[in-house]
Amino acid sequence: MSGSVYGTIFKLSTFGESHGTAIGGVIDGVPSNYSIDVEKIQLELDRRRPGQSYIVSQRKESDRVQLLSGIFEGKTTGAPIGFLIPNGDQRSADYEHIKDTYRPSHADFTYEKKYGIRDFRGGGRSSARETACRIVAGSVAKQLLENKGIQFSTYVDQVGSIRLNDSSFFLRDAIESNAVRCPDNHIAEKMERHIMDVKKQGDTIGGCIRCIIQHVPVGLGEPVFDKLHAELGKAMLSINAVKGIEFGSGFSSVEMLGSEHNDLINSDGSTKTNHSGGIQGGISNGMPIEFRLAFKPVATIMRSQESITQKGDVIALAGKGRHDPCVVPRAVPIVEAMAAIVILDFYLRNKTVCL
Amino acid sequence: MSGSVYGTIFKLSTFGESHGTAIGGVIDGVPSNYSIDVEKIQLELDRRRPGQSYIVSQRKESDRVQLLSGIFEGKTTGAPIGFLIPNGDQRSADYEHIKDTYRPSHADFTYEKKYGIRDFRGGGRSSARETACRIVAGSVAKQLLENKGIQFSTYVDQVGSIRLNDSSFFLRDAIESNAVRCPDNHIAEKMERHIMDVKKQGDTIGGCIRCIIQHVPVGLGEPVFDKLHAELGKAMLSINAVKGIEFGSGFSSVEMLGSEHNDLINSDGSTKTNHSGGIQGGISNGMPIEFRLAFKPVATIMRSQESITQKGDVIALAGKGRHDPCVVPRAVPIVEAMAAIVILDFYLRNKTVCL
């Protein structure tokens, strides 16, 4: 598989399947001598946890993380941090019915063809359950970056066609004030209703997440291939269900003129507009880094669908299990975690620009 | 800088500034014993070359590539291919006026702050000139992939608000039948007119490119971080002026229901729709791989703009030089080159799934 290690200096290696004994990982390249608060990690995990509200999957997982190494008397030692999240509620029996069939728009078919074998219980390695490990590493990264004043604002800005028309840097409290994680309670209420409607129909719906990162110093990003937004793009597109990403003006820039789009520079080096999304030539320019992600509707629906068996027989596949009608509320901490991992890695890489 | 090497097994290392002696690179990990046609590489370079039509930059560069190693009696030996493209038309004097100033939405400011020094001639390393090296490696990759029947269709599908409403796999002849590289001549004509209008105003305009890759075998992609679309995303976002990318249904998936979006599977393993864009769980499923890229308007405009000097003084910056009013026609071969590099790298990585 050989794709379960991420990062250059701050490096995350993860393991674990949806219904195995445990998931976990190793974080290498952790700067030494910084305090890490385990409870903060747990709080982030709780934001991703199923069963946290009535609009998400009702699967029961406590998702308690154990840090096994790399911390001595409360501080990072520079040694790798190993961590473990035991798997709780493993109703493998729920998946016996898909043992020999491929679910539409899942990874069943591609995993089986690629590896010649498939752990079918809950999607095995292809399950979004592995993202819990990213949250552990991301929370470590975020705590380290806080020492440098770097801050994140990540929230839902679209569910179906309901969209928030405000791209401000919202504080955590506003984002956490409702189950959708959309900082405008009025819009959030509409989104919730829509999610519940869709759920009642046994269906699912897509959505968008916006992420803004403030106080990133000028200079992060390594041209020409490892541009900051290129690596952020990879990190985000590696999250389950993400179908697209745009930075700053993004797809709307296509219809703009250069004279409209150019970010004029103030005498202090800041820019009057931020169409660039905080990155120019692949390097952060000190303005807030901004991007927006499209999530497709969750593939598991509670309706019967046509599909095929391993032998190629066409069958009707019934909907089963406990799933999310809309993935974005639980994806918010995952996006923020991956963003923090990338920013920290580039922060460290940027230290090597001189002797 | 440490970001000028790309790929895992098929690895490209590039060098060179816009107005230096030469640009070039090293391609490592080239599979041995395959024929490489240097003229095919040159043809791709000619598609990126300035001065190729009246709608692109009129800078004169012949961009002749020299292969220096790794090929013996017409065949790859497995040794790295070193290559060189001497720089021709180097009017460095054109850039004396920006020596001490930062152009809006260029990399002048970020490069200088990061490195403490800046080769200001033509943008130095931040110039899109470096993408010529990507084309050399991409053409080598494409020639290798042709042995496996893998084919690319890359074309302009939007300029400003003028959009092609057809996402077919167009053949090269149709794409090359006009200067815009939009395979519908009627739409292309509108686009050309729009580009020339914008140019007359000394302004620039954005656009979109679509890329479709056919006959990719099932199994390319390395979860969980090195998903095929995640790496394609990084590769594309590393191209100058790209502000967004979407795969398959992309941003439009946000408003779809799961029951609409799911790609039902035929008994032969193909799918009835291709909202997934040929990738499920980060692994190619045998359907065409499809993505679409947003390019912002070129930052260099022929109009006066407010900007600042190194010292922070506000100045009026006059437009100068020979630039593209719209970048997408010349970006088509760059996109295809990066796509070929990624596909080949994952093709080789996938060979290690068993002993």
Next chain:
Amino acid sequence: MSGSVYGTIFKLSTFGESHGTAIGGVIDGVPSNYSIDVEKIQLELDRRRPGQSYIVSQRKESDRVQLLSGIFEGKTTGAPIGFLIPNGDQRSADYEHIKDTYRPSHADFTYEKKYGIRDFRGGGRSSARETACRIVAGSVAKQLLENKGIQFSTYVDQVGSIRLNDSSFFLRDAIESNAVRCPDNHIAEKMERHIMDVKKQGDTIGGCIRCIIQHVPVGLGEPVFDKLHAELGKAMLSINAVKGIEFGSGFSSVEMLGSEHNDLINSDGSTKTNHSGGIQGGISNGMPIEFRLAFKPVATIMRSQESITQKGDVIALAGKGRHDPCVVPRAVPIVEAMAAIVILDFYLRNKTVCL
């Protein structure tokens, strides 16, 4: 720290300190669909375990490994294998006396200066305890390589000045027939006596290990930097206490003439001699791969030594704890594990030489 990930395709990421909760790791890039026998892994761990015989450290650690993922119904799935070895006997109190002092020829001083913090319990991350994780990954690699007929013979060939004058490919039974792991029982007996003599004096002694790998196919090794013996060299030198390595004729080749040293080739491609140690131009040639390692005497001795405190005060440091008088008997499985990891990684890399 950023040095706890090893390998290119078959990749091992480890964590854990001597006296933490547990040590463990993640093995990524495991080829799919092969059977793994956990008991075989345990057997290798038992060969490294302290307390296994009277000539090694009497520390008590059961070293039971738990595989947490990547295996489904007894077979590898291609997903990463996460594993854990809980730490048992953690007499941290044994190390309170070195909290503020640096032991001679240990990593106390260098770790503290580099990281600004040190987990002093049992050497923390610098303890050879981490090599248990290498054994887990190495045993997985060895089991995979067995499918290709590749076999290892690793044994002690020198303790102090007592040397085995036979460099044959010895079978496991011969090697395991005594506590020293020297396949000649007569020589082994002398070595044991020497080790016990040295131990009685509270001292330690060095030794050598030879490793021979049979039936490696022609073609493993990636010039010019990743030559097979170069990477084997790195892998071996990363093992605690290794001070030198030589391949084939090694240091004795220095005094030989080319006409003596050259390995003449038989008509079947094998060679009459094997001064090259099975590798030519950095690539395996089908002959047995042979190398020999020098291990320094263990730094922890049961005698008083002069040393310094953190503040630079000179002190007399008393010997304490339960340590090995000679490291080579327990290092045999570690050497073999690292060899297997390297060979498997290059076996997989070699698969990418063609499409």
Next chain:
Amino acid sequence: MSGSVYGTIFKLSTFGESHGTAIGGVIDGVPSNYSIDVEKIQLELDRRRPGQSYIVSQRKESDRVQLLSGIFEGKTTGAPIGFLIPNGDQRSADYEHIKDTYRPSHADFTYEKKYGIRDFRGGGRSSARETACRIVAGSVAKQLLENKGIQFSTYVDQVGSIRLNDSSFFLRDAIESNAVRCPDNHIAEKMERHIMDVKKQGDTIGGCIRCIIQHVPVGLGEPVFDKLHAELGKAMLSINAVKGIEFGSGFSSVEMLGSEHNDLINSDGSTKTNHSGGIQGGISNGMPIEFRLAFKPVATIMRSQESITQKGDVIALAGKGRHDPCVVPRAVPIVEAMAAIVILDFYLRNKTVCL
């Protein structure tokens, strides 16, 4: 081939065959804003150049390096440095006779079996000619390290059985005072005579090189796999003809007692002895880093040898061409170059130990 890129942050990618158009490479990750003196690079190349004295190969190559990028107004910009060394004297005809035969202890057989094709002219990529590129990168690294006071002393300390019994840090002048590069002129004279004797017989002889690196700061090295001496070991073993390496006390440590071998620590952190060779726990401790390399006798001899053709027919292979009777005098600058590359890379990596 995929093994022609070396390093983590300071990264060298090389290309080129013995008798192709040119050799060259790309150095990525060069710290910005430092002066580079091209003449110093040329001086190092001249020390490796054939034809420099009567005891080395009389092949004529001027080996003039051209730097193509990454330097602006005499200073590094942080952008990759591309460089080229055109091949001069390419008497390919000299090699027609080995087109279908495999030379003993050369890479002919292994390259052909691995790649299915072989550039037989002068050994192609397997020729030590590629090491000229390492010297370019190594000289750049050395010039950067000089800013930090780090200094190298690399010299021949053995030819055949003639050995220098002094392991001091010799200055460049002493080393360059004779053709052998052994800093004791009396011993050097004996070595020269021995080399000429061996040459007259059409034969070759091995030798040893010692390298000492002074003023390396405490803290370089990244446990547990990327220990400083492990990576130095890989770098050295990747040099043609190297068969062994030992650090500090090396193979002689095997016969020592721990109480003799331990390096007692002075109150300033220095040690009374340096058996550790300047590295403890894989991290530099501030003492001089010391290692010694064994080079086998050159495989090309001017005598007839038995060998085989591609078809497996046994033949008598006549000696031809212009080769070195002993490789160590020309290998001195290569060893130093690789040492500098490793030290600089770890110097930069060590900067990421904190935020």
